[in-house]
Amino acid sequence: MSSKTNTRNTKVMNRFDLTSRLIAKLKHEEAVIGGIGNTNFDLWAAGHRPQNFYMLGSMGLAFPIALGVALAQPDRRVFALEGDGSLLMQLGALSTIAALKPKNLIMIVMDNGIYQITGAQPTPAAGVADLVAIALGSGLTNSAWAADEEDFERLVDEAMSADEPSLIALRIDDKPGVGTTRRDPVQIRERFMHGLGVRDPL
Amino acid sequence: MAIAEQQTSTQASSDKSWHGIVLQTLKRNEISLIPYVPDRVLTPLIKNLHADPFFTTFATAREEEAVGIVSGAWMGGRRGAVLMQTSGFATLANTLASLAVPYQIPLIMFVSERGTLGEFNYGQSLVCRTMRPVLDSLALEHHTITRLDELEFIADRSIKQAVTTQAPVALILNPLLTGGKVFDK
Numbered sequence: 001m002s003s004k005t006n007t008r009n010t011k012v013m014n015r016f017d018l019t020s021r022l023i024a025k026l027k028h029e030e031a032v033i034g035g036i037g038n039t040n041f042d043l044w045a046a047g048h049r050p051q052n053f054y055m056l057g058s059m060g061l062a063f064p065i066a067l068g069v070a071l072a073q074p075d076r077r078v079f080a081l082e083g084d085g086s087l088l089m090q091l092g093a094l095s096t097i098a099a100l101k102p103k104n105l106i107m108i109v110m111d112n113g114i115y116q117i118t119g120a121q122p123t124p125a126a127g128v129a130d131l132v133a134i135a136l137g138s139g140l141t142n143s144a145w146a147a148d149e150e151d152f153e154r155l156v157d158e159a160m161s162a163d164e165p166s167l168i169a170l171r172i173d174d175k176p177g178v179g180t181t182r183r184d185p186v187q188i189r190e191r192f193m194h195g196l197g198v199r200d201p202l
Numbered sequence: 203m204a205i206a207e208q209q210t211s212t213q214a215s216s217d218k219s220w221h222g223i224v225l226q227t228l229k230r231n232e233i234s235l236i237p238y239v240p241d242r243v244l245t246p247l248i249k250n251l252h253a254d255p256f257f258t259t260f261a262t263a264r265e266e267e268a269v270g271i272v273s274g275a276w277m278g279g280r281r282g283a284v285l286m287q288t289s290g291f292a293t294l295a296n297t298l299a300s301l302a303v304p305y306q307i308p309l310i311m312f313v314s315e316r317g318t319l320g321e322f323n324y325g326q327s328l329v330c331r332t333m334r335p336v337l338d339s340l341a342l343e344h345h346t347i348t349r350l351d352e353l354e355f356i357a358d359r360s361i362k363q364a365v366t367t368q369a370p371v372a373l374i375l376n377p378l379l380t381g382g383k384v385f386d387k
Contacts, residue, residue, distance in 0.1 A: 057300020
């Protein structure tokens with residue numbers, strides 16, 4: 001499997017559009033962890049849900065945080081949205097997830113090949129590495145590039161009933177996020193815990 | 203092999219060993235998720251945690267990852283703790299300052315202390331000196347445990363304080379408690 005073949009046939013999509021498509025599919029209070037920067041800005045812009053968690057730092061930890069939620073609540077589907085630059089910071093997490101095999105965890109990688117938010121510098125992986133090949137090599141056998149928006153929705157539907165963790169990689173354009181998350185970490189965490197049924201509001 | 207290590211290894215099933223007390227204290231406080239990056243001194247604790255089905259115990263590639271996992275688990279209603287050594291703690295400043303502290307997550311860390319009381323690796327002794335300044339710079343609660351008779355009190359009270367005040371805590375397991383790791387070649 002050649003990475004060039006893989007990515008060349010993959011449509012360049014838009015993060016906000018894809019995030020909105022995902023959110024529209026969530027009917028069972030699925031948890032969504034939004035990685036740092038544009039990834040959670042677009043999650044915020046797609047419409048706040050109490051089951052959304054927005055990261056304001058700790059770059060690279062969207063998948064580990066989602067793994068923790070998935071291990072705590074095995075009956076709830078947990079999505080993690082992560083950028084390619086963020087994922088590159090924590091590639092070891094892919095093997096951890098592959099070893100634990102939480103079937104309720106669905107990882108989505110938004111790959112634009114750049115650190116858009118810091119000035120669009122290319123990542124070290126841009127043009128040379130294939131994130132799906134890395135995921136497969138890390139032991140995540142249910143990993144795929146989405147060919148286009150419809151294929152993404154099909155892959156999400158499959159992942160919803162999969163019996164192993166899923167990773168869906170999306171080639172996206174260089175647009176910034178369309179919203180800005182309110183940077184209030186305590187409220188974000190507290191509302192997320194309400195959304196997961198762990199706590200009641202005061 | 204250090205004499206102290208041999209002693210701790212043979213005390214694997216004893217509740218009165220330092221690692222037996224840590225395991226029972228975790229269990230009593232319903233802390234069941236234990237990601238770790240291994241350390242020689244922690245080996246008997248890690249082995250016994252793996253052997254006990256109450257715990258979900260697994261290695262992560264980095265300490266940051268383990269912090270992310272227990273943070274997510276806590277928000278999902280399950281308690282966890284991270285095991286690491288001193289040099290691993292040194293990788294955590296960004297994660298502590300941007301996740302555990304501002305989101306008020308009761309992150310429970312057990313740090314096996316290397317770099318002091320007989321350290322043979324210069325790099326370990328240097329990185330050890332960064333640990334307490336980092337903890338103090340974030341005003342993070344931390345205790346250095348040196349005595350077996352104080353271990354249960356400090357660990358149990360610190361875990362309860364972390365949970366009720368929603369604040370991280372670092373419990374530093376000193377070589378006076380564990381025997382540490384000493385030069386053997």
